[in-house]
Amino acid sequence: MNDNSIGVQAFHQRELDAGRFLLQRCGDCGRHVYYPRECCPHCGGTALEWKTPGGLGTVHAVTTVRRKPADGGDLNVSLVDLDEGVRLMTRIENLAPEAVRIGLRVQARVQVKDGRGLVLFDAIEGAAA
Amino acid sequence: MSAGLKALRGSAAISGVATFGCGETPGFTDMELLAHAARAAVADAGLDMRDIDGLCTASASAAMWALPVVEYLGLDPRYIDGTMLGGSSFIAHLLPAMQAIRCGQCSAVLVCYGSAQRSAAFGRREIVAARRFLDPQPYEHPYEPMLPVSAYALAASRHMHEFGTTREQLADVAVAARAWAALNPEAFMREPLTRGEVLGARMVSDPLTVRDCCLVTDGAGACVLVSAERARDLPKQPVYVLGNATAVWNRQISSMADLTVTAASQSGREAFAMAGLAPKDMDVVQLYDAFTINTLLFLEDLGFCPKGEGGRFVADGAIAPGGRLAVNTNGGGLSCVHPGMYGIFALIEAVRQLRGECGERQVKNAHTALAHGNGGTLSSQATAILGTAEALR
Ligand SMILES: [Zn+2]
Numbered sequence: 001m002n003d004n005s006i007g008v009q010a011f012h013q014r015e016l017d018a019g020r021f022l023l024q025r026c027g028d029c030g031r032h033v034y035y036p037r038e039c040c041p042h043c044g045g046t047a048l049e050w051k052t053p054g055g056l057g058t059v060h061a062v063t064t065v066r067r068k069p070a071d072g073g074d075l076n077v078s079l080v081d082l083d084e085g086v087r088l089m090t091r092i093e094n095l096a097p098e099a100v101r102i103g104l105r106v107q108a109r110v111q112v113k114d115g116r117g118l119v120l121f122d123a124i125e126g127a128a129a
Numbered sequence: 130m131s132a133g134l135k136a137l138r139g140s141a142a143i144s145g146v147a148t149f150g151c152g153e154t155p156g157f158t159d160m161e162l163l164a165h166a167a168r169a170a171v172a173d174a175g176l177d178m179r180d181i182d183g184l185c186t187a188s189a190s191a192a193m194w195a196l197p198v199v200e201y202l203g204l205d206p207r208y209i210d211g212t213m214l215g216g217s218s219f220i221a222h223l224l225p226a227m228q229a230i231r232c233g234q235c236s237a238v239l240v241c242y243g244s245a246q247r248s249a250a251f252g253r254r255e256i257v258a259a260r261r262f263l264d265p266q267p268y269e270h271p272y273e274p275m276l277p278v279s280a281y282a283l284a285a286s287r288h289m290h291e292f293g294t295t296r297e298q299l300a301d302v303a304v305a306a307r308a309w310a311a312l313n314p315e316a317f318m319r320e321p322l323t324r325g326e327v328l329g330a331r332m333v334s335d336p337l338t339v340r341d342c343c344l345v346t347d348g349a350g351a352c353v354l355v356s357a358e359r360a361r362d363l364p365k366q367p368v369y370v371l372g373n374a375t376a377v378w379n380r381q382i383s384s385m386a387d388l389t390v391t392a393a394s395q396s397g398r399e400a401f402a403m404a405g406l407a408p409k410d411m412d413v414v415q416l417y418d419a420f421t422i423n424t425l426l427f428l429e430d431l432g433f434c435p436k437g438e439g440g441r442f443v444a445d446g447a448i449a450p451g452g453r454l455a456v457n458t459n460g461g462g463l464s465c466v467h468p469g470m471y472g473i474f475a476l477i478e479a480v481r482q483l484r485g486e487c488g489e490r491q492v493k494n495a496h497t498a499l500a501h502g503n504g505g506t507l508s509s510q511a512t513a514i515l516g517t518a519e520a521l522r
Contacts (some may be wrong), residue, residue, distance in 0.1 A: 062286050
């Protein structure tokens with residue numbers, strides 16, 4: 001997929017901008033890698049392949065960034081562990097910030113805004129709030 | 130632990146320390162504050178600026194900071210360390226400086242820092258904005274965390290989830306720091322602080338309120354490191370560096386493998402091994418308390434209590450004046466001083482305690498001290514074990 005004519009960061013972003021969330025998996029040690037890198041941080045190998053993750057994950061840590069309404073209001077920032085075994089910073093979008101809890105199961109989606117893709121998550125249980 | 134590191138134990142001593150402009154000093158630049166502290170530390174060591182042939186310094190804003198410092202102070206150093214690891218830098222600078230002194234590369238090393246962060250027109254907001262370009266974190270910045278506080282808040286949320294740590298226990302860290310600050314004329318915030326006031330303060334990034342966060346102050350600090358032999362001929366009581374180690378495991382909070390275990394568990398273990406001492410041997414402890422969660426994590430990771438017990442450890446006033454363990458006796462970054470990078474102030478307070486210079490807040494018969502620095506978002510960790518001549522034996 002990646003033709004090696006651009007770095008993995010640009011490639012990953014280009015895919016996101018097209019609405020596709022990709023994850024790397026190391027062909028040498030078998031572990032998943034996120035964020036995208038040119039070599040595996042676990043084994044040093046370079047046989048990193050792009051995979052489409054299942055997108056299911058669990059909220060690992062959570063905070064509400066308190067901001068004035070003029071600055072955009074309160075904002076959830078979470079760390080989510082994907083079932084593939086990688087962690088990423090993100091936001092849980094379909095709940096009020098204070099309703100986001102550690103342990104919540106969440107599903108990834110790509111939001112494309114002004115042509116720029118971003119990985120966000122929605123809670124898949126207790127999402128009524 | 131290599132035999133070479135063990136052999137460095139106590140080979141160098143801090144013979145001069147000084148602070149300058151801690152608090153609010155409008156009208157001063159970073160460099161002017163640094164120069165005052167540097168000059169005072171060199172004088173405290175009984176030396177002249179011309180005796181300084183080694184320099185360790187770092188800045189949050191200037192990547193080539195050692196260069197203008199050399200120029201401004203009129204130095205001609207044979208040893209220069211500008212390694213920037215964030216707030217732990219100045220504690221991390223000790224071991225390489227000891228090696229340089231031991232092998233004869235230089236004889237007197239000035240470690241110095243100054244920041245007008247509180248008063249400067251180019252302040253924290255501008256530095257944060259500039260850093261987005263110079264030091265990008267493209268996998269965190271788009272989510273708009275309020276860094277660094279949100280990173281520490283995420284770690285706090287996980288600590289609370291795993292170990293039942295409460296906001297009240299976090300607040301007790303700030304309350305203890307303020308009680309020490311009340312005894313320190315140099316501390317920026319000295320009025321009494323209660324648990325309720327910490328909990329009721331403006332929430333910044335849950336679960337941390339503004340009172341869970343370090344101060345933003347101006348200030349400068351400096352110390353002078355010489356060989357142990359030379360230190361014995363200088364006017365002030367030498368404070369020997371018995372152990373020092375640095376560890377970095379990650380840059381971003383999202384890359385931290387376990388949010389409740391920091392690289393202090395490595396730097397602490399290695400520094401204690403070099404010193405041949407254990408947590409129970411420490412008379413005073415200075416921990417980089419950028420946020421209240423830091424103190425809990427470092428008490429655990431450095432071995433003062435089991436993992437997960439930090440909250441319960443501090444909840445009965447154990448680290449406040451009169452408690453079981455004297456922690457952050459100057460008031461820490463929470464109540465004394467925090468000009469961007471706090472590490473050198475932890476080191477200076479440890480030295481002052483071991484010299485018996487701390488007045489009302491002096492810990493009686495302090496012969497050993499631990500000074501721990503943290504940098505980035507729980508990213509870099511550096512631990513120093515210091516001791517008087519009694520501890521050197
Ligand atoms: Zn690998």
